[in-house]
Amino acid sequence: LVTDGAYSSEANRQLADDKNIDLVTTDLLGRDARDICAEFQFSEDGTRILLCPAGNQPKSSSIVKSTGKVRASFPKNKCENCPYKDQCKPKTSNKTSAVYISKGSHERAKAQRFTGTWQFKFLSKVRNGVETIPSTLRRKYNIDTMPVRGRIRMKHLFGFKIGALNFRKLLKYLGSLEKCALNPEIA
Structure with a gap:
């Protein structure tokens, strides 16, 4: 489970361990611990x-x-x-x-060591990719200020905006396939 640094507490880590979940926090908040504390x-x-x-x-x-x-x-x-x-x-x-x-400093130092591994870098990229969707919905599709009232109308308008986002991604993907097919160096 990849989360923000705000969820990097010992209690959350223990709850995740009880359910056999690896909790990875990508942005550690606060002051860095000395590396020797992990030893x-x-x-x-x-x-x-x-x-x-x-x-x-x-x-x-x-x-x-x-x-x-x-x-x-x-x-x-x-x-x-x-x-x-x-x-x-x-x-x-x-x-x-x-x-x-x-x-706490012992656990933090171990978490800081994990941030240098290739696994952490891969997982942090996954989280960054997920966070672009809410950002795009806010910036391009203005979901914070919907011009309708009522729960059903709000659901429909939000669904249309999600559909528009997915359709735009599909068009972008199909355009990239076309560019690859036209490039003789790739084929």
């Missing part, structure tokens, strides 16, 4: 971090109720020698290093 492994309920990108288990992990972020503390020596230290940006103290990441 962390969270528990099923999203309240604990199980593994960091380097494969280290945290010493302790708990959710901060006020911010909704998960705080995971690692031994300081593991974070100092980690190749992902510059990306994670842990807050270090005397003995430990702490990382604060929310489940």
Whole structure:
């Protein structure tokens, strides 16, 4: 199911997963998440971090109720020698290093990674093609201001406008076939 970025919430994604539907949101709203957030492994309920990108288990992990972020503390020596230290940006103290990441930023980073794949590019083109129909109906056929009153008259006029749109597409398609048949390089 290809939707707008306004539908990219964890609740909608969970509802789609329950029905075996892949929810693809084409335009992500808001600020970009750090790419490294996608590498962390969270528990099923999203309240604990199980593994960091380097494969280290945290010493302790708990959710901060006020911010909704998960705080995971690692031994300081593991974070100092980690190749992902510059990306994670842990807050270090005397003995430990702490990382604060929310489940939402983890999901957003995974969604941002998906936007670079060929599958996403194909699906976003499908959505863009679908959105041209309402735009054309508004611009060329003025469906926002119909000059009739009544439900049945409105249905008939709207049906005629849809028919005109489809007829115009058919004529355009038939014209393109004629051009292909006349071109000797294609045949």
